[in-house]
Amino acid sequence: MATVAMLGNFDWKQFKRRAFSTPANSAITIIVYAVLLWLVWTAINWALFNAVWSAEDVEQCSKEGACWSVIDARYRLILFGLYPFDEHWRSTLACLAIVGTIVLSCFPWTWTAKRLSVIWVVGFAAYYLLMEGGLLGLTQVTTDQWGGLALTLFLFSSVVLIGMPMGLGLALARRSEMPVLRTFASLVIDLIRSLPLLTTLFTAAVVMPILLPSWLEGDKIWRVIIAFGLFFACYQAEVLRGGFQAIPKGQFEAGKALGLTYWQILGRIVLPQVFRHALPATINNVVVTFKETAIVIIIGFFDILASANAAFGTPEWAPYYLEVLIFVALIYWVFLFGLGQYGEYLKRRMKVAER
Amino acid sequence: MFSKGVMAGLAMAAGLALPTASMAESPTIKTIEERGTMLCSGHNGSYFGFVEVNDKNEWKGLDIDLCRAMTTALLGDPEKAQIVPLSWAQRFPALQSGDVDIIIKATGWTMGRDTELGLQFSIPYFFGGAQFMAHGDLGITEAKDLEGGTICVEAGTTIERIAANYLQSLGVEHTMVSYEKASELRAAYLANRCDSFVAWGPFLAVLRATELDNPDAHVILNDQLSNEPISAAMRQGDEEFVDFTNWMLAALLIAEEEGITSENVQEMAANPPNPKIARLLGTEPGMGERLGIRDTWAREMIAAVGNYGEIYHRNLGDDSPYKLERGLNNLWSHGGVLYAPQLD
Numbered sequence: 001m002a003t004v005a006m007l008g009n010f011d012w013k014q015f016k017r018r019a020f021s022t023p024a025n026s027a028i029t030i031i032v033y034a035v036l037l038w039l040v041w042t043a044i045n046w047a048l049f050n051a052v053w054s055a056e057d058v059e060q061c062s063k064e065g066a067c068w069s070v071i072d073a074r075y076r077l078i079l080f081g082l083y084p085f086d087e088h089w090r091s092t093l094a095c096l097a098i099v100g101t102i103v104l105s106c107f108p109w110t111w112t113a114k115r116l117s118v119i120w121v122v123g124f125a126a127y128y129l130l131m132e133g134g135l136l137g138l139t140q141v142t143t144d145q146w147g148g149l150a151l152t153l154f155l156f157s158s159v160v161l162i163g164m165p166m167g168l169g170l171a172l173a174r175r176s177e178m179p180v181l182r183t184f185a186s187l188v189i190d191l192i193r194s195l196p197l198l199t200t201l202f203t204a205a206v207v208m209p210i211l212l213p214s215w216l217e218g219d220k221i222w223r224v225i226i227a228f229g230l231f232f233a234c235y236q237a238e239v240l241r242g243g244f245q246a247i248p249k250g251q252f253e254a255g256k257a258l259g260l261t262y263w264q265i266l267g268r269i270v271l272p273q274v275f276r277h278a279l280p281a282t283i284n285n286v287v288v289t290f291k292e293t294a295i296v297i298i299i300g301f302f303d304i305l306a307s308a309n310a311a312f313g314t315p316e317w318a319p320y321y322l323e324v325l326i327f328v329a330l331i332y333w334v335f336l337f338g339l340g341q342y343g344e345y346l347k348r349r350m351k352v353a354e355r
Numbered sequence: 356m357f358s359k360g361v362m363a364g365l366a367m368a369a370g371l372a373l374p375t376a377s378m379a380e381s382p383t384i385k386t387i388e389e390r391g392t393m394l395c396s397g398h399n400g401s402y403f404g405f406v407e408v409n410d411k412n413e414w415k416g417l418d419i420d421l422c423r424a425m426t427t428a429l430l431g432d433p434e435k436a437q438i439v440p441l442s443w444a445q446r447f448p449a450l451q452s453g454d455v456d457i458i459i460k461a462t463g464w465t466m467g468r469d470t471e472l473g474l475q476f477s478i479p480y481f482f483g484g485a486q487f488m489a490h491g492d493l494g495i496t497e498a499k500d501l502e503g504g505t506i507c508v509e510a511g512t513t514i515e516r517i518a519a520n521y522l523q524s525l526g527v528e529h530t531m532v533s534y535e536k537a538s539e540l541r542a543a544y545l546a547n548r549c550d551s552f553v554a555w556g557p558f559l560a561v562l563r564a565t566e567l568d569n570p571d572a573h574v575i576l577n578d579q580l581s582n583e584p585i586s587a588a589m590r591q592g593d594e595e596f597v598d599f600t601n602w603m604l605a606a607l608l609i610a611e612e613e614g615i616t617s618e619n620v621q622e623m624a625a626n627p628p629n630p631k632i633a634r635l636l637g638t639e640p641g642m643g644e645r646l647g648i649r650d651t652w653a654r655e656m657i658a659a660v661g662n663y664g665e666i667y668h669r670n671l672g673d674d675s676p677y678k679l680e681r682g683l684n685n686l687w688s689h690g691g692v693l694y695a696p697q698l699d
Binding site: 297 | 397398413453
């Protein structure tokens with residue numbers, strides 16, 4: 001929205017003054033724009049006008065245009081990974097459940113602890129029931145068959161869901177007046193932040209089963225989500241700490257003077273401001289986490305990038321890897337651009353409070 | 356003191372009792388039977404020819420077919436194979452922690468893996484080595500025809516040294532051009548900067564089938580410059596499971612030797628042309644008991660996935676887009692190095 005608004009307010013007079021001030025400048029402007037236009041035209045030509053669209057027409061594919069046949073033939077693999085073919089409707093509904101949960105919790109109307117928790121519990125239960133099955137006549141599909149976009153969305157939303165409260169807890173503990181708690185929180189945060197994410201996940205997925213007794217082992221996907229969530233939480237704790245530091249101590253003291261309890265001060269005075277201050281960095285953290293989920297490819301999860309790799313991993317489709325990667329990039333873009341725009345909206349909404 | 360007769364009797368009793376008792380004791384096979392599925396290694400993506408995913412989201416490839424063969428032999432149904440996606444780095448820890456029962460994942464049999472990593476390997480099921488690929492219009496089929504030619508190779512690899520040694524021993528004058536990156540190497544070959552290109556054989560076949568505009572215009576030469584045996588890897592300490600894997604592979608080879616295919620296996624089992632086939636296919640009892648499983652395991656396995664030749668051709672050879680010559684991977688009787696232990 002902000003980007004669109006910026007285009008709408010484009011100052012043509014200023015552009016003219018700057019870009020065409022001297023003949024040399026005009027020439028440079030024209031050349032640069034001509035090249036840009038040519039590039040855009042070539043790209044559009046390749047992607048749209050010369051493209052082949054259906055899987056049956058794959059013979060017509062050439063270097064001139066994109067061969068979207070590969071998407072037509074393989075989109076199910078990209079979106080759902082190795083999930084059983086006949087059960088893809090379940091994976092589709094599960095994706096919608098997660099996206100619905102995320103979208104719903106973006107509306108300010110839902111921002112009470114009760115509503116949010118109901119939405120998330122229902123959303124996740126729906127996702128899990130649909131994907132795992134084993135109930136209500138749905139055949140069971142174990143987590144090692146989950147994949148594609150459905151898995152990426154699940155990983156991302158579980159990590160954020162687990163990591164956000166943990167991050168808040170860690171941030172509070174780090175500011176606590178109890179030395180033991182404070183030291184413990186600092187230790188955890190500094191330890192985990194000094195380990196690479198890859199190592200953390202590899203340990204959770206591969207080394208843990210060797211160390212843990214089998215009754216504590218659990219499913220690989222949950223070990224990875226908890227480790228990833230902890231990683232997210234440590235970064236989020238530091239982001240929130242910045243927010244806490246921006247709030248004058250006097251507010252806390254004023255609250256105490258009014259006879260409010262610790263939790264009342266926190267919930268009604270401090271936290272709303274903390275979140276506002278920490279918002280840009282939080283959105284940043286969330287966006288990075290969405291992209292970082294692709295790391296799970298290393299521990300054998302079939303996330304969207306791994307399934308894209310498998311999609312162009314047969315000889316008949318291998319020449320069209322670019323089309324597959326562009327398709328996956330578009331999916332990432334839709335989600336992350338949406339997230340970024342939502343951040344902008346939140347910022348504007350919160351400015352109202354500051355006025 | 357025991358008399359000699361008693362000692363001999365004890366030894367015989369032990370000798371007779373042990374093998375049959377231990378055959379059924381493989382902990383891995385027991386786990387697989389209790390679970391009702393067999394867990395094999397897949398890949399986190401695609402490894403051409405060995406592990407791929409088809410348009411129906413099903414796994415396929417040489418390694419996958421071997422897993423299906425093994426599952427059929429153990430559980431009677433190829434559908435009971437469960438492929439667990441694994442990365443390269445993850446495969447050995449995953450085997451040790453029991454995430455998979457066996458690794459069949461284009462994995463070379465090396466001393467380090469065999470000793471330090473605590474693995475044991477099956478007999479090799481595939482041999483891959485350095486080979487030359489040349490432009491077809493040169494009209495050559497052997498490395499000695501490369502006289503005076505330019506050969507491209509990836510810098511700093513063992514293949515570079517192997518190729519130089521090989522050509523020197525043949526007395527072929529040549530110019531070696533090395534490139535830092537595989538992509539540069541490919542581009543140089545395509546731009547006709549070199550007559551020939553040396554790399555791992557299956558890699559050349561994949562490259563020819565997937566990235567070159569006209570696969571027929573390139574020839575993979577017959578010479579095998581080196582040889583890396585590819586085996587299935589299992590956890591140390593379960594000899595019976597290794598025995599089973601070895602005889603599963605052996606049965607696929609014997610089937611090819613004897614002309615048993617997925618098409619004719621039922622006929623052959625009904626009217627076995629010789630006692631060896633009768634025994635192999637379980638028409639005569641004995642095969643199963645020794646391994647602690649059903650007598651008809653080999654028959655069911657061949658009916659489900661075919662013999663070794665069929666598996667090879669479907670995934671890498673003539674019936675696949677790669678058209679990789681059998682070469683070393685042919686039976687010993689056809690000039691290759693694959694052979695089965697004696698079936699008695």
